[in-house]
Amino acid sequence: MRIEAEQITRIFGTAKAVDAASFVIDRPMVVGIIGSSGAGKSTLLRMVNRLTDASQGRLLIDGRDVLALTGRDKRAWQADCAMIFQQFNLVPRLDVVSNVLHGLLNKRGLLPTLLNIWSRPDIDRACQILDRLGIAEQATKRAEALSGGQQQRVAIARALMQDPRIILADEPIASLDPMNAQIVMDTLRRIHDEDGRTVIANLHTLDTARRYCDRVIGMRKGRIVFDGTPDLLTTGAARDIYGAGAEFSEATTSTALAPPAPADRAYADRLLAD
Template sequence: MSLLTVKGVSKHYNERIVALSDVSFAIEPGEFVVIIGSSGAGKSTLLRCINRIVEVTSGVVTFDGLDVGSLDKRELRKMRTKVGMIFQHYNLVNRLCVLENVLHGRLGYKSTWAGALGIYSEEEKAQALRVLRLVGLEEQVYQRCDQLSGGQKQRVGIARALLQDPKLLLCDEPISSLDPNASKVIMDYLKKINTELGITCLVNLHQVHVALAYAERIIGVKRGRVVYDGLTEHLTAETIHDIYGSEAGDLLLGSGGNHVG
């Protein structure tokens, strides 16, 4: 059974702005799928429709056998705990320390007041430390997040998502604000999480060459529609030109174009 199915999903912000129209695909457990497409193509909206940060206009999202659109508030919170999310701008609470930010990953599991007051069990704290060790941040546990570098912040973001014990990881342009070195570190962590922990990853990316290097399967989105859905090795230069427009396609592929197709 597919972990996630998106069927006929459309999202209209208003009559003129159509973010997604009739998007359908299915993700199997353990896959590493990259969504590519230019800015404004609807990639971010698509990810947010999956955990209902954005409500769909029409269509059905099914996650782990649950019809996401029909969940009530409590069920939705429960479902969201199983879907980790990481962001381009990390979205950490800068005034809190690394550990506190990572522990936010447990909020969905806790009673409202225990979570609001930040009361965590020893087990949760131990798990947070284990996850931080996994992303190589054991030295920075008590550091405030605004003192970290971009790459470190994104690793805190990953740790927060991992502490949710997710089945699916949604990554919204995780490396768009990072330099090439940090980008590689982050992508390697995501790949490692996918292969070693078996967590399904759905990653939005701008960078086609990164997508080609890491993805098993690529979904191409253009103006709110899926224009390509298939294995990475079947993606042709023409399709990339189609997704990004021909001139941008040349720039994106450059000399790297030869290992496409």
């Protein structure tokens, strides 16, 4: 699958939340989008999924402009392009399996969904996905009874239920502790490696982007200011993304996979928090 973004722009009032963003993804990979709060990362993902309309530009998926789709074609694209949110967006009082099955909403009628009526093959598939993600034992529990990390894995399972070609993750680990954040990122990476799906994620720190991504896009004030492989995320590149006044420790800009020392990690997380 080939993704071509051409001058995608979103204007709110007089402000450009995303300003002429262009990039090409010519094969399945894990792409991280980084940048300060307000850089336009979430708006960009929401335009890709059509939750927010673009003011101008084109997004070609294998040559078809998905920004121009309407009605049934638009809903079909949204089923093909699953979205994972920072706050999980589960139905708290429903059991885990039902939440996963809601990934089929764009492919079935409204009445069966409202009545929570599902076929046995669909239920079996939802349970298989939960088992794959290591949370099958939570299937009958209410979503609200799960930890944050478990809820995010349920959200990932719901996305997989759509059988999408692309998974978009909007700050998927920003609300999680370090252990659960690692589990969630390991899960997203494994989904790409095993399924060959494209994963595009807004991420919290340079360290996370380096660990998990094949490619990193840096945004600042709505514009793409960096687009390259993780090894090119030098101190200079980081300053282009986060501002010339920012200072970065060696641990923060190192390409090594080993985590920085606790003091440096705390400083980096505070500096790069989104």
